[in-house]
Amino acid sequence: MSTAQGLEQLQGATTLSLELTAEKQESLFLLLQNGFFIEAFVGCTIKDFFLNQLGLSPDYVEARIQGIFLDGKPADDIDTAIIRDGAHLTVSGTMPGLVGIALRRGPLAVFRHTITHRETGDYDYKGKGIIKLKLLNLLMKEMGLELLKKGIYMNSSVLADYLGNLPADFWQECKTITMDGREVSAGLFQEGGWLPESKLVKFAVVPKNS
Amino acid sequence: MEKILRIDMGAEGGPKVKEERIGEYSGLGGRALTTAIVSKEVPATCHPLGSENKLVIAPGMLSGTTAAMSGRISIGCKSPLTGGIKESNSGGQPAQVLARLGYAAIVLEGLPATDDLYKIFINKDGVQISADNSLKMLPNYDLVAKMKEEYGDNTKACISIGPAGEMKMCTASIACTDMELRPARHAGRGGVGAVMGAKGVKVIVLDDTGMGMRSPKDPEKFKDANKRFVEGLSSHPVTGEGLPAFGSNVLTNILNEVGGYPTYNFKQGTFAGAAKISGETQAETETARGGLATHGCHRGCVIRCSGVYHDKDGHFLTKQPEYETVWAHGGNCGIDDLDTIAMLDFLDDNYGVDTIEMGNAVAVAMDAGLAEFGDGEAAINFVHEVGKGTHLGRILGGGAASVAKAYGVVRVPVVKGQAMPAYDPRAVQGIGVTYATSPMGADHTAGYAVAQNVLKVGGDVDSLKPEGQIELSRNLQIATAAIDSTGMCLFIAFAILDQPETFQALLDIIGAYVGADFTADGVTDLGKKVLKMERDFNARAGFTKAHDRLPGYFKTEPFPPHNVTFGVTDEELDQVFDW
Numbered sequence: 001m002s003t004a005q006g007l008e009q010l011q012g013a014t015t016l017s018l019e020l021t022a023e024k025q026e027s028l029f030l031l032l033q034n035g036f037f038i039e040a041f042v043g044c045t046i047k048d049f050f051l052n053q054l055g056l057s058p059d060y061v062e063a064r065i066q067g068i069f070l071d072g073k074p075a076d077d078i079d080t081a082i083i084r085d086g087a088h089l090t091v092s093g094t095m096p097g098l099v100g101i102a103l104r105r106g107p108l109a110v111f112r113h114t115i116t117h118r119e120t121g122d123y124d125y126k127g128k129g130i131i132k133l134k135l136l137n138l139l140m141k142e143m144g145l146e147l148l149k150k151g152i153y154m155n156s157s158v159l160a161d162y163l164g165n166l167p168a169d170f171w172q173e174c175k176t177i178t179m180d181g182r183e184v185s186a187g188l189f190q191e192g193g194w195l196p197e198s199k200l201v202k203f204a205v206v207p208k209n210s
Numbered sequence: 211m212e213k214i215l216r217i218d219m220g221a222e223g224g225p226k227v228k229e230e231r232i233g234e235y236s237g238l239g240g241r242a243l244t245t246a247i248v249s250k251e252v253p254a255t256c257h258p259l260g261s262e263n264k265l266v267i268a269p270g271m272l273s274g275t276t277a278a279m280s281g282r283i284s285i286g287c288k289s290p291l292t293g294g295i296k297e298s299n300s301g302g303q304p305a306q307v308l309a310r311l312g313y314a315a316i317v318l319e320g321l322p323a324t325d326d327l328y329k330i331f332i333n334k335d336g337v338q339i340s341a342d343n344s345l346k347m348l349p350n351y352d353l354v355a356k357m358k359e360e361y362g363d364n365t366k367a368c369i370s371i372g373p374a375g376e377m378k379m380c381t382a383s384i385a386c387t388d389m390e391l392r393p394a395r396h397a398g399r400g401g402v403g404a405v406m407g408a409k410g411v412k413v414i415v416l417d418d419t420g421m422g423m424r425s426p427k428d429p430e431k432f433k434d435a436n437k438r439f440v441e442g443l444s445s446h447p448v449t450g451e452g453l454p455a456f457g458s459n460v461l462t463n464i465l466n467e468v469g470g471y472p473t474y475n476f477k478q479g480t481f482a483g484a485a486k487i488s489g490e491t492q493a494e495t496e497t498a499r500g501g502l503a504t505h506g507c508h509r510g511c512v513i514r515c516s517g518v519y520h521d522k523d524g525h526f527l528t529k530q531p532e533y534e535t536v537w538a539h540g541g542n543c544g545i546d547d548l549d550t551i552a553m554l555d556f557l558d559d560n561y562g563v564d565t566i567e568m569g570n571a572v573a574v575a576m577d578a579g580l581a582e583f584g585d586g587e588a589a590i591n592f593v594h595e596v597g598k599g600t601h602l603g604r605i606l607g608g609g610a611a612s613v614a615k616a617y618g619v620v621r622v623p624v625v626k627g628q629a630m631p632a633y634d635p636r637a638v639q640g641i642g643v644t645y646a647t648s649p650m651g652a653d654h655t656a657g658y659a660v661a662q663n664v665l666k667v668g669g670d671v672d673s674l675k676p677e678g679q680i681e682l683s684r685n686l687q688i689a690t691a692a693i694d695s696t697g698m699c700l701f702i703a704f705a706i707l708d709q710p711e712t713f714q715a716l717l718d719i720i721g722a723y724v725g726a727d728f729t730a731d732g733v734t735d736l737g738k739k740v741l742k743m744e745r746d747f748n749a750r751a752g753f754t755k756a757h758d759r760l761p762g763y764f765k766t767e768p769f770p771p772h773n774v775t776f777g778v779t780d781e782e783l784d785q786v787f788d789w
Binding site: 030033034063064066067069072073074090092093094095096097098099100101102103107108110111112113114115134136137138140167 | 447448451452453455456458460461463464465467468469470480485488489490491494498515533633636637638639640641654655678679682686701703704707771772774777
């Protein structure tokens with residue numbers, strides 16, 4: 001979904017925010033493996049996106065982000081790989097197995113040379129755009145909360161399905177649920193019948209002191 | 211471990227036990243020992259289920275010591291699935307217990323004259339062999355329960371076969387019990403269970419009561435090296451965090467993301483239901499139901515990549531299915547339900563079949579039109595057919611190639627008759643080199659372990675050039691053969707790869723154990739020696755370079771989403787073992 005296609009959907013998205021304790025916030029991290037949309041400044045390198053838009057430190061990127069996949073391809077050089085409008089960026093914190101090793105930057109990269117991302121350098125646009133971001137395994141927890149606090153755009157049916165499967169004690173601990181500016185009850189989601197008309201939902205978490 | 215226990219199942223008057231000094235095999239353990247014995251003593255052209263084949267069960271060189279992660283046991287023979295030499299290894303408790311009993315190997319020889327089924331009990335006082343036909347066709351879980359009733363607390367570990375092994379199916383595995391005495395760890399690949407079945411042995415019960423840990427030559431140096439080794443494993447993101455948190459199934463999302471996740475019998479590289487069966491989802495499910503998202507398969511395991519999977523009612527269903535199992539029965543069959551996959555894992559373990567081979571066999575059956583892709587109930591019924599030994603079950607139990615032959619399926623993902631694991635060789639071509647050339651058939655663990663930048667086998671490799679993957683596959687196969695001989699779990703590879711000090715700690719553990727310096731060159735020499743014996747056996751069995759190939763369609767059929775084909779030439783594959 002690029003800016004041209006997506007701005008309309010973003011503007012028409014239902015908004016939903018949950019006020020949650022730290023313990024219950026963790027129940028939402030698994031959702032992030034499905035991928036979500038965010039507004040971003042595109043035309044920049046992956047490294048620039050990590051440092052200047054997500055606010056990650058260079059040390060964190062180096063030590064914790066083991067796998068970086070741009071449009072389904074392992075991206076070894078984050079200094080040159082460009083995030084285009086509509087790009088899919090996936091990050092992973094752990095990569096076991098021989099193939100896991102091969103998919104990291106390193107000496108076994110040659111094992112998957114036919115699917116490695118190669119920057120063509122033919123993208124000139126720099127500006128506002130939409131990208132799909134996916135967080136896997138350890139990074140769901142480490143990076144997830146900050147993104148959820150800012151708000152992410154989720155596919156409505158994926159979000160509805162996920163929320164509908166959360167246990168009753170999650171909703172009991174959820175202090176305030178706000179949808180499109182109005183407070184709603186947890187029962188709406190627990191019954192499993194909730195599905196907004198908009199294709200996307202702007203979903204956010206408001207931290208609550210326990 | 212200075213003795214070998216030989217049991218001649220075909221001796222006149224019934225099975226005969228002979229204990230002998232390790233002799234010419236001294237210094238070998240695990241895969242090095244199984245390969246050495248099979249290569250030297252088994253006629254390469256013999257029938258795998260005949261009297262001349264031998265089943266060799268060998269703990270690793272370091273098993274039974276206090277070395278962390280040293281609980282792998284190797285099981286070797288001529289494979290009924292591939293027709294070549296086979297080493298299949300497993301976790302669980304038997305390696306540690308057998309090693310503490312002082313045995314470097316158990317060798318089952320000959321064929322029984324009758325159709326009696328035998329159990330073998332081994333403790334410090336000796337070996338008891340008895341016919342027990344009440345065990346016939348018992349699934350593994352029931353069998354182990356019966357052994358616990360019979361031997362009580364002396365049942366420290368079991369090595370067993372299920373009905374598939376008794377029926378001599380080519381998918382038959384050999385089960386090894388874990389710390390809770392569950393037969394949940396398997397030497398799965400190559401039909402080793404069929405060879406144990408042919409020998410008429412249902413179960414080997416091990417009891418190491420009264421036996422202590424095995425002592426290294428230099429205890430202080432050993433203790434220090436082991437401490438550094440554990441620290442290295444614990445501090446690494448993969449072995450210290452990722453594997454304990456999510457298990458090996460964390461790979462589902464990753465392989466799916468890069469389009470390398472074989473789906474619908476290797477037709478495409480992404481699966482819409484991947485997130486539903488990912489390691490992340492699996493860990494969350496296990497925790498929510500009162501199971502465990504992290505659990506070791508043997509004492510001394512510090513990575514704890516396994517877990518315990520409960521059903522919806524909170525009752526034990528199976529151990530945490532590994533990535534390969536989740537893929538084989540999941541994405542490759544179009545099934546996106548974890549409970550169905552966990553049930554299939556349990557049935558595989560209980561009937562005693564290899565999850566990779568069985569998942570592929572089911573996928574080929576679905577491709578043949580016997581069921582729709584995604585039909586979990588049909589997949590469960592297929593495995594029950596195997597357990598019951600129906601005509602269809604016998605075909606499925608013969609493996610993926612057997613199903614393809616019976617139903618005329620052209621697309622069958624096997625090398626040397628053995629089904630491919632969970633990585634498509636068109637997307638990750640380097641692993642295709644290993645699939646094609648490993649003496650074991652398509653095997654994801656054949657090229658693993660210590661990377662070239664540590665061992666530098668054959669000099670420096672340019673990792674940016676495609677031809678580099680030939681040398682890397684060779685080097686990885688050499689390193690893996692060596693690691694398989696130590697009894698160490700292959701998952702130590704990550705810490706060794708990234709942390710030179712952890713690799714040095716491993717070398718120091720081995721050195722302190724044998725009482726001499728052990729270097730990276732020693733690892734390389736051992737690995738080369740093992741591979742040379744294996745390839746020599748296969749050559750005598752009739753294998754040529756024509757067997758070191760992937761099925762043709764991997765070269766011609768583009769694999770979505772990247773639409774790549776396997777581009778490594780035959781000439782390049784033939785260079786893998788040029789050293």
